[in-house]
Amino acid sequence: MSDRVDFARLSTSWLHWAPLTGLTNARVPDQHPDDEIRFTSDDYAVHVRRNEDWWVLDTIDDRGQLQTDTAKFTTYPLLERYLIWQWASAARNVLRLPIIGPELYELGHNPDVQFLPIKEGIYQLRAPGGARY
Known part of the structure; x- marks a missing residue:
């Protein structure tokens, strides 16, 4: 395991994008020892944790159903990019902005x-x- 991770950028991104997607009461209630953090709202939550050599995401949907090991990443920067992309893409969809994905897919x-x-x-x-x- 390496040094502790700074979750500031990811926390700021959650607090920016979550309300734009229509999620209510977005917050970052806690950061736990051993590189864990939760991003929550009244409608959806993400739990980031380190499991041996992997960074793992668990999610809770709007019905309160927990999905464990939703995604796994070998590095924190990859996990961070993935979550910010997901949150920003969801917001773009809600705001009816052009989708970026097809242009990247064409590449x-x-x-x-x-x-x-x-x-x-x-x-x-x-x-x-x-x-x-």
Whole structure:
């Protein structure tokens, strides 16, 4: 395990994007020891935690149903980019702004990144030098 992570940027992003998506009472109620934090609202919540070598997301939907291990990342910066992209994309949809995804999709995959199937619908991404995403 490495040094503690600074969740300030991710916390600020949650507090910015969550209300734009229509989520009510967005807050960052607690940060726990051992690199855990929760992002909550009355309608949805995300729990970020480190599990051995992985950064893991758990979510709670608007019906209160917990989904564990929703996504796993090898580095915190990847997790941070993913969550900010998800939150910003949801807000863009609610605000009826143009979707960015199709333009990026048209660019295709980075040819230097390998997509290794783990099981149906789940892939491990590897970059040159063996880095996992």
